[in-house]
Amino acid sequence: MNKHVFMFDDTDANGKELLGGKGANLAEMTRIGLPVPYGFTISTKACNAFYEAGEQLPADVKEQVDTALEKLEKTTGKGLGDRENPLLVSVRSGAVFSMPGMMDTVLNLGMNDETVVSMAELTGEPRFAYDSYRRFIQMFSDVVLGVDSEKFERKIETHKQLHGFSADPDLSASDWKTLIKQFQTIVEQETGRAFPQDPCEQMILAIQAVFGSWNNDRAQLYRKWHGIPGHLGTAVNIQSMVFGNTGNDSGTGVAFSRNPSTGESKLYGEYLINAQGEDVVAGIRTPQAIETLRDSMPDVYQTFAETCRRLENHYRDMQDIEFTIERGKLFILQTRNGKRTAEASVRIAVDMHEEEILTKDEALMRVDPEQLGQLLHRRIDETSSFEVLAKGLPASPGAATGKVVFSADDAEDKKAAGVPVILVRPETTPDDIHGIIAAEAVVTTRGGMTSHAAVVARGMGKACISGCSDVSIDLANKTFSVGSTEVSYLETVTINGGTGELMLGELTMADPELSDEFHRLLAWADDRKHLGIRTNSDTPDDAARALAFGAEGIGLCRTEHMFMDPERIPVVREMILALTSADRQQALDRLLPMQADDFRGIFETMGSRPVTIRLLDPPLHEFLPDKEELIKETAQLEITDPASNELKTKKELLREVRRLDESNPMLGHRGCRLAMVYPEIYAMQVEAIMHAAIDRAADGAAVRPEIMIPLVGHVNELKAMRRLVKESADRVLNETGEYVAYTIGTMIEVPRAALTADAIAAEADFFSFGTNDLTQTTFGYSRDDAENKFLQRYIDDETLADNPFMVLDSEGVGELVKIGVEKGRSVKEQLKTGICGEHGGETSSIAFCHAQRLDYISCSPYRVPLARLAAAQAAVVEQTGAAKEKINV
């Protein structure tokens, strides 16, 4: 028989995989002697067994739960359903990766019409007992029985109005008693049977409900967003209840051992006096800062601060801790590695290395490369003038501009229509998760720094202001007001999550300021990584930005955008439409000095770093007017002005556009195929490159142009192109009498190039894997068509694990990269190899490139820091076998 149930002090089980994160930590804390209310954990394997059995708890699990319950009763000296000394428990989910609020929880389980009476007698607080019972009925009915919570709330409202009460505390024990009766009637009406009085039945039902909630919509959505596999399952923790709502010497709170927003090494959190834990997380009441506990309960605070330190040292990471104070006694309900912003993540990692808690490798592994992008985004230009409309808590940093929406559904709709939105809510609940995903940022009027909105937004790297009480929302009319200022639905606002400030309109943005810790961490990464990190940049500005982010060269400078310049496009069109080679040459002669200027600027920025320039790639018709527009115009002119010259001209143009038109341009006349037919285009580009290089060389710069041929599929193409490039380059060198070293390489971006890489390598100084096109041809997917038509569906239904245009498909596309590198190196051992598809900026793809021993990856400027760190992590993982941690999920 498999063991599915483990007491917190069982010694024969550990590990998050089996016990879930929460269960493992409860066991661990129990082991090291922290004040954890006793209980047991039902393993994640039991969850899988539950689903295999058709969403029923298998008999052997039930038996083990009974045995565990007996032990719990024995240890606590209480009994579930015992009239004399009733045991109450919480039933909580606890997955391998924390999914805050996504799954169900039941508190106060074990209450019934009898135990509530004993509770009242035992505690001498009947109001507390009946309040707890009604809370239990509400929660259990909602979570386990599926009765809409609103129905209960409406009864409470009615009761208040009837008796002139304004708030919950006005209700007495007998009020709650009356309401409990009404609640039970509701349950009977809705479910067709009485509210279950048997605490054992309650427990089995609750366990099943929690397991069942693993697959609710919001949990699935959350897992998808964070990339958590569905087969992991959740554990369930049964823990004896402690009560933070037994008076003013009780309370409950959440704290982080360091600031999860900035990383500052200082206790950070909040608590509520006389409340249960759910009240804090739900963000319904705005709690007090943890520091104030020092004054109100100095001993408790002292113990708590020490415990936090102990936990952080034990887990060697910043902790997110839930605690409850029951009549002056501190209990730790949960600890876990705390979610944090990118800024905090970097600072904590660096600090912990300085504090000698972590090695450098460990510090490097602690930061999620994907998170780094958040630090690079533009922020509000503080030197520009703007007026702050309202201020709340700086719950998650970052600047965001968007149109105001008031519901998660609106957020999702508008986002789908391409409108960036700011979600403004009184508070958010797990049901709003799709709205938070859709929004640029979230503002809540209630709740603290640890409220649902704050935690989720930080985890997603979205800006958030919580507890912004200046704002009052009118949900019905879709407006909010701050004093006399009214802001309506879809009005534009800007928020600064780092300061908690809300402003009207769109504000000027400025480049980010990068912290000292950021630079230190990435310097460590540079020391550790093997891969070179280059950038895909087409302009001096982009190149400069990439350099500031640590790029070591340009891996892909596309030349087509240079052709698209409005001033040049007429000349480019002349070139394309030229009927004779001489006319074409004339247009190219006019483009030559412009191109030379482009390259001069880039060489100037890059100094002696390598600059890989890809010669013209797209099909020529991309530079011509839109065909459909021309068809429409000529069709109409044929009616309105059939004899006009305009019609004649347009018809001629349309004929040319049609001549160049292609059924599948992606697989058409582009890349080096253009230059095989019109060699003069590449000749001009190479001359421009060499003129620019010579100018820079004359100024004493050691420029390093690397000329790259796109879309080679057969070695004979590269042979011809190599000859053409060499002739053109050497002509300029001979004419000017100058010398500049240059190399000639090729993109590997169609399968045939990879499959025949041995032949191709003989003609190439370097290979650059163009994994965007290689993905298109390997899968047979046109990216333009696939994403809307079927690819999203493939990802949703897990036909594909990832979007292959974002995450390199290691089985298929990766296999070709592998074949290409192996065959290439079999001919030329020192062949330089790189990758310049968008995958060059994606963590797992970078690890793949590291494993293939590529020389470099190239990515967009904003991905450069990510790439540096990811490359270092790949090296650490390979050498030490360290696992990549998912910190923020």
Add this chain to the structure above:
Amino acid sequence: MNKHVFMFDDTDANGKELLGGKGANLAEMTRIGLPVPYGFTISTKACNAFYEAGEQLPADVKEQVDTALEKLEKTTGKGLGDRENPLLVSVRSGAVFSMPGMMDTVLNLGMNDETVVSMAELTGEPRFAYDSYRRFIQMFSDVVLGVDSEKFERKIETHKQLHGFSADPDLSASDWKTLIKQFQTIVEQETGRAFPQDPCEQMILAIQAVFGSWNNDRAQLYRKWHGIPGHLGTAVNIQSMVFGNTGNDSGTGVAFSRNPSTGESKLYGEYLINAQGEDVVAGIRTPQAIETLRDSMPDVYQTFAETCRRLENHYRDMQDIEFTIERGKLFILQTRNGKRTAEASVRIAVDMHEEEILTKDEALMRVDPEQLGQLLHRRIDETSSFEVLAKGLPASPGAATGKVVFSADDAEDKKAAGVPVILVRPETTPDDIHGIIAAEAVVTTRGGMTSHAAVVARGMGKACISGCSDVSIDLANKTFSVGSTEVSYLETVTINGGTGELMLGELTMADPELSDEFHRLLAWADDRKHLGIRTNSDTPDDAARALAFGAEGIGLCRTEHMFMDPERIPVVREMILALTSADRQQALDRLLPMQADDFRGIFETMGSRPVTIRLLDPPLHEFLPDKEELIKETAQLEITDPASNELKTKKELLREVRRLDESNPMLGHRGCRLAMVYPEIYAMQVEAIMHAAIDRAADGAAVRPEIMIPLVGHVNELKAMRRLVKESADRVLNETGEYVAYTIGTMIEVPRAALTADAIAAEADFFSFGTNDLTQTTFGYSRDDAENKFLQRYIDDETLADNPFMVLDSEGVGELVKIGVEKGRSVKEQLKTGICGEHGGETSSIAFCHAQRLDYISCSPYRVPLARLAAAQAAVVEQTGAAKEKINV
């Protein structure tokens, strides 16, 4: 020093590669004691050396020529330029593969102002001597000095008119003497120097001219058509002249040891009395049939017939022999394996096996599979009524219909415009080669069965009528007339090359009648081959045709053409434009019985043979109206009738067309990707297949449906499709209570499928390599775009050796096939594998499939016989190492 020059009786050289075909055979015939005029051969390597030296004969070759010439003079007892006993020689090209008439020839070399006098004295025939001299000047000036032959012809014309002569024989020795003077003046005017009198200089110049002609336009075109590599070069043969034009006991002719048109084992040829060899080949005089020689010169005929038999037995193949009779003595000038029609090819191979000359394997290797197609083409329905307008010689069999053109250039122009043409000429010359390539068939009014037009047309498998003297052509007015009937430019005619008949208009065609030899040869092939041969057929008619040609099953039954039926297309559109799944199902329900009918017909035809049905593959927008047309129509309606319902409807339709529109449909939403989104489409198709199969099974037939999923790239797609197919099929089986075995397989047509074939094989009963799409994705070529835009250029400039859509690219695409087969079989040893791209009907690609041990290939019905033979040849080549011969080039 390399030996470049070989006497005919040299024993240290042999082989066509070095000596060219003609040189090798001259040496061989000399060796076996046949009456061959003595001479020597300058090797093909010397040709390459000539080009390497910048089109100059290298000094060492010149020296060797001098030495060889000395030997020739010694053996013949004559001297080049010797006044007493002058040696005259012919200088002819002789490539590895015969290229009749494509390169240059010089006869009578060695004549000059002095030797002509000796010739006249020695022969006592001054007219013959001066006629020969003027012929030499004309030919040498044309071929070597580049003087337009017309200039000489005009002088002859003028001379005739001046003296009232009507034909050449009217001219006396002194007339020719006068003209020789005029000719020499022309040469001096045109070239700036006197006609070369030094025979040694003549020889070197002639050798250089012949080498130079290897790269003339027509030779290059011919090589391209026949796939002869350009690096082979030509040899040059220098042979002492014998004269067929020394009177009525002399003559010259060409004969085949068997009939090259039908294969009949009977001497076949023709000759001219008192003529030189060029007169026969050029087709200017219509010669006499070889049989008549039996009466005119019985001894010579007897000797010749024996020699032919001897040569055929020696070379073990049908021979094409040139001979000259000089004053009653027979000389053999050349022998080679004779070009032949497909019909002859098959019959000769079969006969020669029956005659115990060839083994079965050899017989199989003797027929070029590509030629077989000629036998399958439809022929004129002899039972229909038609009138024969004119009748000529049946020079090359086959029926053809086309529009009349009178020049090679017109033929080429019209062909390029998509118009099939019949080229009608007095005679053809090597300069007309592009016109013959362009034409469906050729008609000449002059020339015999061995004329240029006849030989070339037979080689290309085109129909030809030669010597059609009823026809008189008016080139100036572009008409021809037969009696009172005038036929003008671009009028349609039909010819029957097998009977020599020319008819007006387009005639009814009928299926071919296949000879007994054809069936026997292919039965031998079936015994020999390993590959199964299936067909790509979508209709019962096609399937029946393929069966008649020997197909063993259907390898690809496409279902999209079934959707294109005009009656169905409205329902198909309804299905596509359906907004709800229910509406879509309704349309599909109406398509179901139609589809079931389609399959029923095919199963009926195929009986118990396997039928692989590919479910719907093309993107749905292919079934919708043309987008450009809709844009035009709506644009115009917006002006002419902006409030009309028509505009509203068209706009809505346009919106839908746009929604389904794709930038790269080839890589878009098609194949199984359709069914991943709209599973009901495949479900309907599978139900239709199973209903049809069950109906047939109920009639007792053992139908074998194989259901094939297109465009699978990831195993998860195939998993989902397998589930869908199985559910749909089993539903029908359960409903009807019948049982029909079926299998489920996949196309391998994107690189990723091949690269992950191990995973995919686990879900597939069979693999069918769709090499059309696989070629597109492996190269990154859209076939629609590539062929016009750059692919033709790639083939012309030899960037690619072949069009990869016609000949499987074994390096790239083939590598993926190999990987796919290996990985697939690594998981499922008995995995059935086949190929269903167009390559399945191409000889070298079939050999590749054989080498990969595919189970079958599938090709279009008309390619089935070719595939059977090619598959057998692949097996023979593999087992015996036999080389594939190029017989008809």
